[in-house]
Amino acid sequence: MTVRLRVAIVAANTFEYDSRLLRTASALVGAGHTVTILGLAGPGLPEREQLPSGAALMRLPLDRRVTSAFRPLPQRARRLLARVLGFDPEATQLPPGRPHGLDRLRAPMRRVVEIAAHARRVGPWADAVVGAAPGADVFHAKALIALPVVHAAARRTGARFVYDVADIHTEAARLARMPGGFRALVRRREAAWMRAAAGLMAVSDAVAREVARRFAVPEPVVMLNCPPRWRPEDPEPPRSDRLRAALGAADGRPLVIYQGGFSVDRGIEELVAALDEPGLRDRPVAVVLLGYGRLRDSLREEAARRPGRLYVLDAVPPGELLEWTASADVSFVGQPPRTLNQRLNLANKLFESMMAGVPVIVAQETEHCRLVTAEGLGRCCEVAPSAIATAIAALLDPPPEARAALRARVRRAALERYAWEIQQTGLVALYGRLAETAS
Numbered sequence: 001m002t003v004r005l006r007v008a009i010v011a012a013n014t015f016e017y018d019s020r021l022l023r024t025a026s027a028l029v030g031a032g033h034t035v036t037i038l039g040l041a042g043p044g045l046p047e048r049e050q051l052p053s054g055a056a057l058m059r060l061p062l063d064r065r066v067t068s069a070f071r072p073l074p075q076r077a078r079r080l081l082a083r084v085l086g087f088d089p090e091a092t093q094l095p096p097g098r099p100h101g102l103d104r105l106r107a108p109m110r111r112v113v114e115i116a117a118h119a120r121r122v123g124p125w126a127d128a129v130v131g132a133a134p135g136a137d138v139f140h141a142k143a144l145i146a147l148p149v150v151h152a153a154a155r156r157t158g159a160r161f162v163y164d165v166a167d168i169h170t171e172a173a174r175l176a177r178m179p180g181g182f183r184a185l186v187r188r189r190e191a192a193w194m195r196a197a198a199g200l201m202a203v204s205d206a207v208a209r210e211v212a213r214r215f216a217v218p219e220p221v222v223m224l225n226c227p228p229r230w231r232p233e234d235p236e237p238p239r240s241d242r243l244r245a246a247l248g249a250a251d252g253r254p255l256v257i258y259q260g261g262f263s264v265d266r267g268i269e270e271l272v273a274a275l276d277e278p279g280l281r282d283r284p285v286a287v288v289l290l291g292y293g294r295l296r297d298s299l300r301e302e303a304a305r306r307p308g309r310l311y312v313l314d315a316v317p318p319g320e321l322l323e324w325t326a327s328a329d330v331s332f333v334g335q336p337p338r339t340l341n342q343r344l345n346l347a348n349k350l351f352e353s354m355m356a357g358v359p360v361i362v363a364q365e366t367e368h369c370r371l372v373t374a375e376g377l378g379r380c381c382e383v384a385p386s387a388i389a390t391a392i393a394a395l396l397d398p399p400p401e402a403r404a405a406l407r408a409r410v411r412r413a414a415l416e417r418y419a420w421e422i423q424q425t426g427l428v429a430l431y432g433r434l435a436e437t438a439s
Helices: 019-030 066-070 075-085 104-130 144-157 173-178 180-198 205-215 240-247 266-273 296-303 317-326 340-344 350-356 368-375 387-395 402-417 419-436
Strands: 005-009 034-040 048-050 056-060 138-141 160-164 199-203 255-261 286-292 310-314 328-332 359-365 378-381
Touching: 005 019, 005 075, 005 104, 005 144, 005 240, 005 310, 019 034, 019 173, 019 317, 034 368, 056 104, 056 378, 066 075, 104 144, 104 199, 138 144, 144 160, 144 180, 160 180, 160 368, 160 419, 173 180, 173 340, 180 205, 199 419, 205 340, 240 255, 240 317, 255 266, 255 350, 266 286, 266 296, 266 328, 266 387, 286 296, 286 368, 296 310, 317 350, 328 350, 328 387, 350 359, 350 368, 350 402, 359 368, 359 387, 368 378, 378 387
Parallel strands: 005 034, 005 138, 034 056, 138 160, 160 199, 255 286, 255 328, 286 310, 328 359, 359 378
Antiparallel strands: 048 056
C-alpha cells in the first residue's frame, strides 16, 4: 500500500509571490500527499487559506523585526538602540545602499544585530512550526534561514526534512560580502544541516554539482524554476494587452519588462540607466519594472525623472504573471555574474519569459547565458547601461517576421523542454522514495 505523507512546507516569507514553493505544494498534492504551507503573517493577509491546489496555507505570527535581537529588553530600549544604530525600529531587514561618512562605523554593528535577530528567531519559529503541524512526516524548506527551523522541527517530532537549495547562500547577495571567517562558519553549519536532510533539491544542474562538491553530500535532485505549460493548446506565443492597458501605452510602442524582486546586484539600476544611452535615448521604448522589494522607492524616483519612459508597477499574483509578461517585446533577466551564486543559478523570470514567448536579455558568463545561447532565446550582454541598450536594440531592430519567429522559438522551447510538468518528476519521485521508507 502506498503511504501518503503529511508535508509541511516552511516558507521564509508571507507566501504571496513564492511561485517555486507554490508549485512544489501543487505537485505534492497531485501525488496524493497532504500539504500544509506555513508562511509568515503580514499586514492585511488572512491567517488561513485553502489554495486551489488543495494545499492549506497558514501564516504564523512571528516577530521578524531586527530589534528582536535585543530580547528581553523592553520595547522602549529596543527602539532606542535601533535609532542609535541608525535603522527603523520596525524594520524587518536593513535598508539597501552603502553607508556614507560616519555611518560606516555603525553599519557593521547593524549587520551583527540583523544576524543575531535571525539566529534568535530560530527557536520561536520552530515552536510555531511544530505547533501548527505537529503531525508532519516531512518538513520542507528552500531558504537558508528556514533550514535550521525545519531541522529543529524534525528533531523535535521525529520527522524528516527536505532542503531545496535555491541559492548558494554564502556566495549570494550581502552574505557574499561578509568576512571570510563568518561565511566559513555559516558553510559548516549549512553542511551539517544538509547531511541530516532526508533529501536535497537544487535549482540548476550547476548549483547541484557545486552543492555536492562544496558540502560533500549526494548531488541534489534538479528542479528548474519552470512554470506549468500556459495555454498549451496554442503553440504560438500568446499575446496580451494587460501591460499596455495598465500603462496606457500605444500598441506599437516597444516594451521591455523586468519582473521580480527589486534588490541590488540584479542589474535593475543598469537597465534604468540604459534608457539614457544613445542606443535607446531616441527610441519610443518604455521599461516596465514589475515587482516588489527594497529598491521600490528609489526606482519610483527614477521613474518620476523619466515620465513615459520608465514605469514601476506592483507585483501581480503568480497566476497572472505570464499574461502580463506576454505583453512585452523583450524581457530583461539581468543577474550580473558578480557572485558565484549568480553565475550558477537559473532564475524564475527566465523560464516565465520563455513560457510567455518573450525573448530575453541575460548576463554574460552565467548559466543563463549558456542556456540562452544553446536554445537561441535572445541575447547575452555585459550588465552595463551601454551594453544593455545595444542588446535591446538588437532584439527590436529585425523586421516583424524575424521577431515573430524568435518569439515562436522561445515559446516552443518552453513548451517542449522547460515546463513544470517535466521538472516536477524529480520532486515527486523524491517524495515517493520517502513514502516508501516511512515507518
